[in-house]
Every structure is written in C-alpha cells, then in structure tokens.
Amino acid sequence: MSRIYAFLTNGTLPTDKSQARKLRYRSARYTVIDDVLYKRGYTTPYLKCLTKEQGDYVLREVHSGVCGDHSGSRSLAHKVFRQGYFWPTLHQDANVLVKK
CATH class of the missing domain: 1.10.10 (Arc Repressor Mutant, subunit A)
Structure with missing residues (x-):
C-alpha cells in the first residue's frame, strides 16, 4: 500500500518497467483525500485503507x-x-x- 500512496502523492515509480506498469494499473482503484489513502469501488463508498x-x-x-x-x-x-x-x-x- 505504501507504494501506491507514494505514487499517488509524489508520482514516484519503480525503475522496472513492468513493476511501474502494474503499479499504475493498481493505483487507478485508489485515491488520496487529505493525506489518507482510500480504495474506490464501483458500487461501494470509499474504503479507508x-x-x-x-x-x-x-x-x-x-x-x-x-x-x-x-x-x-x-x-x-x-x-x-x-x-x-x-x-x-x-x-x-x-x-x-x-x-x-
């Protein structure tokens, strides 16, 4: 989870291309609101990580x-x-x- 948080707040990606692509793909389901990481869902409200x-x-x-x-x-x-x-x-x- 900390890698997703770091990517969403700072834009830092791993050096490996495949790992960076996976991180960008997985981070699309998350958002940061007031420095708190939340998981987004289609039919569910934001879930606090x-x-x-x-x-x-x-x-x-x-x-x-x-x-x-x-x-x-x-x-x-x-x-x-x-x-x-x-x-x-x-x-x-x-x-x-x-x-x-």
Missing part, C-alpha cells in the same frame, strides 16, 4: 470488543468492510483471528 496493525485492532474490536459477537471469519470480514475499512489481507487476517 489501514495498515496491518490498525487492521488487526479493528478485527479484534469487531470480533470480541464491547459489541462483538464472535462471528465467523467470512461475516467478520464483511462487517469490517461495511464499516468502511480495507487492507489487502483482510480476509486472511480474519480467518487467522477466528481460528485462534
């Missing part, structure tokens, strides 16, 4: 926080998604948390 540490905190709060219901990994990931958060390994992290 989180770091892995922030994502783990959000997953733990939704899963076993004050209003947590200890749901399964699939419904947990969708609840986080509906709250407006995104990170690339959301579904895998939810699966690992539920299995613990």
